Amino acid sequence: MIARVSLEIALRREFDYAIPPELAGKVDVGSRVQVPFGPRKVLGVVTAVAAESSLANLKPILKIIGAQTLVTAKVLKLARWIADYYCCAPEIALKSVLPEAVRKEDAGWQERLFVRVLPASGEFPKLPKRQQEVWNLVEEHRGMLLSELVELAETTAATVRKLEDKGLVSITNEISERDPYAKETILASQPIVLNPAQAKALEKIKAAMDQPGAEGGMRNAELKPPDNTGHSALRIPNPVFLLHGVTGSGKTEVYLQAIAHALEQGKGAIVLVPEISLTPQTVERFKARFSSGKLQTLVAVLHSHLSAGERHDEWHKIRQSRARIVIGARSAIFAPVEPLGLIIVDEEHEHTYKQEESPRYHARDVAVMRGQMEGAVVVLGSATPSLESFYNCHKEKFTLLELPERVDDQKMPRVRVVDMRQAAYKEKGPPIFTPQLKEAITQRLEKKEQTILFLNRRGYSSSLVCEKCGHVCECPNCSLALTYHRPEQLLRCHICGWNEQVPKVCPNEKCKNPGIRYSGLGTQKVEDVLGKLFPHARVKRMDADVMRKKEDYRRVLDAFKHGEIDILIGTQMIAKGLHFPNVTLVGIIYADMALHQPDFRAGERTFQLLTQVAGRAGRGDIEGEVFVQAFTPFHPAIQYARRHDFNGFFEQELEFRKQLNYPPFSRVALLTLKGRSEDKVKFSAEHLKRELDKLKIELKDLIISGPAAAPLARAESFYRYQIMLRTRAMSRLSQALAKITETISFPDDVTLAVDIDPVNLS
Numbered sequence: 001m002i003a004r005v006s007l008e009i010a011l012r013r014e015f016d017y018a019i020p021p022e023l024a025g026k027v028d029v030g031s032r033v034q035v036p037f038g039p040r041k042v043l044g045v046v047t048a049v050a051a052e053s054s055l056a057n058l059k060p061i062l063k064i065i066g067a068q069t070l071v072t073a074k075v076l077k078l079a080r081w082i083a084d085y086y087c088c089a090p091e092i093a094l095k096s097v098l099p100e101a102v103r104k105e106d107a108g109w110q111e112r113l114f115v116r117v118l119p120a121s122g123e124f125p126k127l128p129k130r131q132q133e134v135w136n137l138v139e140e141h142r143g144m145l146l147s148e149l150v151e152l153a154e155t156t157a158a159t160v161r162k163l164e165d166k167g168l169v170s171i172t173n174e175i176s177e178r179d180p181y182a183k184e185t186i187l188a189s190q191p192i193v194l195n196p197a198q199a200k201a202l203e204k205i206k207a208a209m210d211q212p213g214a215e216g217g218m219r220n221a222e223l224k225p226p227d228n229t230g231h232s233a234l235r236i237p238n239p240v241f242l243l244h245g246v247t248g249s250g251k252t253e254v255y256l257q258a259i260a261h262a263l264e265q266g267k268g269a270i271v272l273v274p275e276i277s278l279t280p281q282t283v284e285r286f287k288a289r290f291s292s293g294k295l296q297t298l299v300a301v302l303h304s305h306l307s308a309g310e311r312h313d314e315w316h317k318i319r320q321s322r323a324r325i326v327i328g329a330r331s332a333i334f335a336p337v338e339p340l341g342l343i344i345v346d347e348e349h350e351h352t353y354k355q356e357e358s359p360r361y362h363a364r365d366v367a368v369m370r371g372q373m374e375g376a377v378v379v380l381g382s383a384t385p386s387l388e389s390f391y392n393c394h395k396e397k398f399t400l401l402e403l404p405e406r407v408d409d410q411k412m413p414r415v416r417v418v419d420m421r422q423a424a425y426k427e428k429g430p431p432i433f434t435p436q437l438k439e440a441i442t443q444r445l446e447k448k449e450q451t452i453l454f455l456n457r458r459g460y461s462s463s464l465v466c467e468k469c470g471h472v473c474e475c476p477n478c479s480l481a482l483t484y485h486r487p488e489q490l491l492r493c494h495i496c497g498w499n500e501q502v503p504k505v506c507p508n509e510k511c512k513n514p515g516i517r518y519s520g521l522g523t524q525k526v527e528d529v530l531g532k533l534f535p536h537a538r539v540k541r542m543d544a545d546v547m548r549k550k551e552d553y554r555r556v557l558d559a560f561k562h563g564e565i566d567i568l569i570g571t572q573m574i575a576k577g578l579h580f581p582n583v584t585l586v587g588i589i590y591a592d593m594a595l596h597q598p599d600f601r602a603g604e605r606t607f608q609l610l611t612q613v614a615g616r617a618g619r620g621d622i623e624g625e626v627f628v629q630a631f632t633p634f635h636p637a638i639q640y641a642r643r644h645d646f647n648g649f650f651e652q653e654l655e656f657r658k659q660l661n662y663p664p665f666s667r668v669a670l671l672t673l674k675g676r677s678e679d680k681v682k683f684s685a686e687h688l689k690r691e692l693d694k695l696k697i698e699l700k701d702l703i704i705s706g707p708a709a710a711p712l713a714r715a716e717s718f719y720r721y722q723i724m725l726r727t728r729a730m731s732r733l734s735q736a737l738a739k740i741t742e743t744i745s746f747p748d749d750v751t752l753a754v755d756i757d758p759v760n761l762s
Helices: 073-085 090-097 129-141 146-153 157-165 196-209 212-216 251-264 276-290 308-319 330-334 363-374 387-394 420-426 435-446 523-533 550-561 602-614 636-642 646-660 678-697 730-743
Strands: 002-007 015-018 032-037 040-050 063-065 111-117 169-175 240-245 268-272 298-302 323-328 340-346 377-382 399-403 414-419 450-454 463-466 483-485 490-492 499-501 516-519 539-542 567-570 583-588 625-630 667-675 703-715 718-727 750-756
Touching (some): 002 090, 073 090, 073 363, 090 330, 111 129, 129 146, 129 157, 146 157, 196 251, 196 340, 196 377, 196 399, 240 251, 240 363, 240 387, 251 268, 251 276, 251 340, 251 377, 268 330, 276 550, 308 323, 323 330, 330 363, 414 435, 414 636, 435 583, 435 625, 583 602, 602 636, 602 646, 625 636, 667 730, 678 703, 678 718, 678 730, 678 750, 718 730
Parallel strands (some): 240 377, 240 399, 268 340, 298 323, 340 377, 450 567, 450 583, 539 567, 583 625
Antiparallel strands (some): 032 063, 111 169, 483 490, 490 499, 667 750, 703 718
């Protein structure tokens, strides 16, 4: 017998190895193995097992890593599709489906000393007071970690060992699972009675899960790559659904009851959330529902803020089928849930589902493909769906489920748009808080209600500008202004991380003006000004500068939930998914910040962000109010968001996309070349453009834009040029690009990155 192995070296090919007699019957598809490769020993994954090979004198597999196959055959098939479609080496795709904490040869469970009470034989001995107290603690807890016992009893390990010598307790090495939520107290919850719209949506999802075809997955259907609208062109009996529900419409309760149905069928579920900050609240709600009762199961969590040990243990809970529900960020789509009955992608429109380094997959689209491969139902949920997904409903590729009203007849918040041009004229400069917003905050503080203030820019000021000569302090590595961070008294680049001290005078040698001043604003400045305006208010900030530890999100959100914070300031991590009934006011400081970026999705993103942030208000008994401060108050994205009119925005935005042949009427591939020498990068881009022109013979609708300097022309000291390709036949273009990238040659210091279906054009 031989095994075909994909190595952890990106060589774009697999290698045959002999299975030695001592490993016969132990090597299977998905096994992690160590094999010889030249003078080295390398790790790899078995992708196939066969009776013989066309090659002679095969080297044998050295050993198997782990007792269980780590990659299921179904996930392995998904990794192959990712490699083909997203134009990357299969080895890189395989690495993405298996966390590093699991891939490591020395990865394993944590073993710790555990103390348990032994059954008494004969008369219980009289113990010294200290030993008796320790024994009582062990009996009360029915066993506990030795380290915890020593701390709780304020004693030493020697005292516990004396109890062991007397045959009263046992001290053994046992596996201690590293559970990131072990210290949380979870109160069980029960299903909520659904309103008619929720019940209708749930019944359709359950009906799809009950279809006979769901059990067999793809069966004999042909698997095709995604079509021109972002998802698979394949038609199978299992719908993939789009659950379009306004903010506060109860989408999560539909998810919970749909998962319960999957568990009743003996299947598992994957729930994707776009932000780590949403995970604590989501985990709490799902654990509360499935922590007890006949559908009781462990809920595993997978995201980047877990320690390596926690990630290892959570992943193996899933692989061992002890955790049948998985919640996490984009990489959780590869969780080895088997059998898989349901995939939920919450806030499906979010760009954070897109991986920005190779393999540049989009977790939403991978979810759709995995659902097709495994016969699982996929539910994409959002109050502001992506144009691609909503267009798929119009083309009847998806089934649209709508929740048009908030639960319990709660009203949508009133949205007031404030023209910042008038405010700037009256106050001789743009204020951070307009009089209207200041008055609204004052009223909420008096009523003991809570406020959320949103600004999607961290730091204190966005730039440092000389009033005399116009000099702007820029990053030496990136074509970007440095942001002032006041607590550290530093100028910082948010691209490469460059730091430098704040200059006392203008750095321009010909100027040296001491009147250099801060321009623009960030969340730090909002917090500072807020403290001066409302000195008695309890204010907290949530952004990447302060949310550095995995406990920070949970700690701040718990404090806000329990009314310990009056005003929460934050970036987009507070913009969606959070449910706090006492929040009655939302202020959007600078609504059109992202509106004029060189990206065809700028209007869509602004509409989505405003709608999502506004949706945090009025989720309790009191009607919510939202103040939107904008310099372009009459822009369609702002006006449609003010009216909560998704359909109106969709129709006008679709017409704009159609005229310019942008998605969903075409697909986009973005090719980025970068290097230290701008001349070399530009020359390489022009050379690549000539090769791409040849593809027009085969792809008649191919549109090539560029080469041109990227919007962020220089990043991390690399010059960047881009070429944008648009076509309806992306699968054929992906295949052609794979051949070009393998054969074309560039200077040694110039690299090419291919991004299929990019969400960020900078």
